[in-house]
Amino acid sequence: MKDADRALVVAVTTRAVFDAAAGDVYGMGVAFPLLQSLQKVNERLLEKNPAESLLFDVVLIATDSQQQSSRIISSTSHYGLEVGRFCFSSREDLVETLVVNNVQLFLSTDRDEALQVSQKGVLSALLGRQEAPSESLRVMLCGDAIVRPDCDPVPASRGAAQSFSARLGEMRGRFGVSGSPLSIVLVTSSGGSKSCGVALQTLRSRGLSVDEAYCLAGAPRGPILSLLRPHFLLGDGVIDLED
Amino acid sequence: MSEIKAKDFAPTGDAGEEKDAAKAHFDNLKTNKPRPPKPQYAVTIAVSSRTLFNMVTERKIYEDQGLEEYVAYQRDHENEPLMPGPAFPFVKALMTVNARLRQLYPDSEELFDIVLMTNNHAQVGVRLINSINHYDLTIERFCMTGGESPTGYLEAYMTNLYLSKDSEKVSEAIEEGIAAATMFMAVKENELSDTQLRVAFDGDAVLFSDESEIIVKEGGLDTFFAHEKKFENTPLAQGPLKCFLEALGKLQRKFYAKNERLNCPIRTFLVTARSAASSGARVLKTLRSWGLEIDEALFLAGAPKGPLLQKIKPHIFFDDQMFHIEGARELGTISAHVPYGIGQKYNKGKLIESPAKKK
Numbered sequence: 001m002k003d004a005d006r007a008l009v010v011a012v013t014t015r016a017v018f019d020a021a022a023g024d025v026y027g028m029g030v031a032f033p034l035l036q037s038l039q040k041v042n043e044r045l046l047e048k049n050p051a052e053s054l055l056f057d058v059v060l061i062a063t064d065s066q067q068q069s070s071r072i073i074s075s076t077s078h079y080g081l082e083v084g085r086f087c088f089s090s091r092e093d094l095v096e097t098l099v100v101n102n103v104q105l106f107l108s109t110d111r112d113e114a115l116q117v118s119q120k121g122v123l124s125a126l127l128g129r130q131e132a133p134s135e136s137l138r139v140m141l142c143g144d145a146i147v148r149p150d151c152d153p154v155p156a157s158r159g160a161a162q163s164f165s166a167r168l169g170e171m172r173g174r175f176g177v178s179g180s181p182l183s184i185v186l187v188t189s190s191g192g193s194k195s196c197g198v199a200l201q202t203l204r205s206r207g208l209s210v211d212e213a214y215c216l217a218g219a220p221r222g223p224i225l226s227l228l229r230p231h232f233l234l235g236d237g238v239i240d241l242e243d
Numbered sequence: 244m245s246e247i248k249a250k251d252f253a254p255t256g257d258a259g260e261e262k263d264a265a266k267a268h269f270d271n272l273k274t275n276k277p278r279p280p281k282p283q284y285a286v287t288i289a290v291s292s293r294t295l296f297n298m299v300t301e302r303k304i305y306e307d308q309g310l311e312e313y314v315a316y317q318r319d320h321e322n323e324p325l326m327p328g329p330a331f332p333f334v335k336a337l338m339t340v341n342a343r344l345r346q347l348y349p350d351s352e353e354l355f356d357i358v359l360m361t362n363n364h365a366q367v368g369v370r371l372i373n374s375i376n377h378y379d380l381t382i383e384r385f386c387m388t389g390g391e392s393p394t395g396y397l398e399a400y401m402t403n404l405y406l407s408k409d410s411e412k413v414s415e416a417i418e419e420g421i422a423a424a425t426m427f428m429a430v431k432e433n434e435l436s437d438t439q440l441r442v443a444f445d446g447d448a449v450l451f452s453d454e455s456e457i458i459v460k461e462g463g464l465d466t467f468f469a470h471e472k473k474f475e476n477t478p479l480a481q482g483p484l485k486c487f488l489e490a491l492g493k494l495q496r497k498f499y500a501k502n503e504r505l506n507c508p509i510r511t512f513l514v515t516a517r518s519a520a521s522s523g524a525r526v527l528k529t530l531r532s533w534g535l536e537i538d539e540a541l542f543l544a545g546a547p548k549g550p551l552l553q554k555i556k557p558h559i560f561f562d563d564q565m566f567h568i569e570g571a572r573e574l575g576t577i578s579a580h581v582p583y584g585i586g587q588k589y590n591k592g593k594l595i596e597s598p599a600k601k602k
Contacts, residue, residue: 176311177310177311177314177364177366178310178311178390183389186365192276192279192383192384193359193372193375193376193382193383193384193385194372194376196372196385197368197369197372197373197376200365200366200368200369200372201369204366204369209366210365210366211364211365211389212364212365212387212388212389212391213365213368213385213386213387214385214386214387214396215383215384215385215386216384217279217383217384218278218279218281219279219281219282219384219400220282223398223399223400224386224396224399224400226399227395227396227399
């Protein structure tokens with residue numbers, strides 16, 4: 001059980017982790033590579049410091065009555081996934097479940113679900129598709145949200161986003177420039193190189209050191225995003241990776 | 244308006260694009276800078292950090308002390324602008340052409356778009372952006388890949404020409420069909436035009452394929468002359484830089500259309516070791532068959548290129564043979580090596596033992 005105050009609690013829906021399949025064990029879903037990456041980060045953190053408390057704490061949330069709790073638990077164990085907690089909730093109670101479990105980031109493949117959660121102030125993001133397992137956990141940040149003049153209304157999850165990125169920055173800081181199991185990728189869609197530079201420095205001042213930066217300045221996002229293959233993208237509100 | 248690129252790419256949803264366009268417009272209202280052109284209309288030039296700026300000192304730190312020290316050094320010197328690198332005059336000249344194009348065609352997106360394409364870490368990027376701002380360079384797009392080869396991103400940014408100091412990355416790009424060259428600083432600095440972009444190209448294995456060069460290397464000069472005469476009316480196959488010359492030509496014609504031929508801010512040169520009498524015709528006929536013009540064709544008949552280039556003063560000179568690159572540099576011409584074709588297997592006329600290929 002991870003240290004409740006220090007861990008970065010990440011919740012993922014079981015629908016995203018497991019694919020319905022016949023037999024006792026579920027197939028691997030979209031979120032599978034993500035969980036493996038989160039686990040790898042934890043392993044490397046503990047390697048550096050066996051007493052490390054700033055770790056990812058994964059919570060699996062089942063809102064889908066189609067998936068059976070026993071099969072979820074046995075599938076998790078079958079694949080050797082490290083899950084801190086299982087929560088069996090309903091769609092209506094989802095946000096409450098997240099809040100009660102102190103979830104700092106909610107990941108889903110369902111856009112409506114992610115939006116609903118985000119509007120209630122819990123940081124939420126859509127999962128990216130990974131064709132092949134990647135060497136590191138790739139977190140993409142949308143820089144436009146960082147540089148944008150304060151918009152009205154301020155997105156409900158902005159506070160949560162800022163505190164999450166500060167903690168993430170602390171975690172990233174445990175590793176050196178190269179060979180990190182966690183990569184922070186900044187993308188700005190509009191605005192030129194100057195504003196992307198401002199985003200880099202703003203993030204740095206908040207304790208988050210970015211590894212890769214891509215300034216699109218109005219160029220189409222699709223080709224770049226398909227190359228960058230983030231596990232998820234953080235920005236104002238919920239952003240489609242398939243854009 | 245003819246497209247400079249005939250490339251298809253998956254468009255973003257209309258709503259997304261509109262929102263981006265509106266946001267970009269809003270941003271530019273604030274900064275007074277013109278909006279960067281859409282990649283599918285622009286002539287995109289990707290430059291690496293070491294071609295844009297002089298990073299010789301920093302490179303040495305990286306090689307001697309490793310990546311962490313290098314990044315720390317760059318961070319410590321973040322507010323000191325870097326000195327110009329070999330591609331700097333070329334980039335300034337591109338900006339000059341853009342200013343003229345905007346005067347004549349205020350709504351057109353057929354412009355040069357300069358992209359910084361580097362595998363530097365984003366923390367080093369802060370110094371790069373500060374330096375770009377210091378010189379007021381119009382570089383609005385960039386990729387800082389933090390270690391990964393940027394080659395994959397060249398296509399995503401619809402790159403027409405890629406300039407780097409790293410010959411491996413350049414070779415990779417050429418293999419992907421993207422015009423690319425390895426840049427070399429000149430030993431001394433010639434004074435270059437600040438009103439006209441001047442680009443010089445070698446012919447064989449740069450604008451044209453290396454088919455004729457193969458004949459010279461394997462059969463000697465006499466065989467070569469006989470072959471070229473025989474096939475005078477058969478166009479040569481394309482070389483890696485042909486498409487870039489084509490893109491320059493399309494922009495030149497925009498000036499001609501507005502009666503600016505005499506005052507055109509782009510001038511192209513062919514500087515070839517071929518001789519006009521014996522093997523020159525095929526070259527000119529090939530260009531004509533492609534619908535391409537070159538402003539000046541200079542046939543050296545084997546004489547060294549350095550002195551002539553010193554007179555021409557191009558912002559960049561492309562050649563496939565290091566021998567010519569060295570000769571050009573020595574006399575003050577910024578040169579770019581195109582690692583293509585049979586010339587790579589030879590050094591000063593002698594066949595090099597090829598090293599085992601890296602896996």
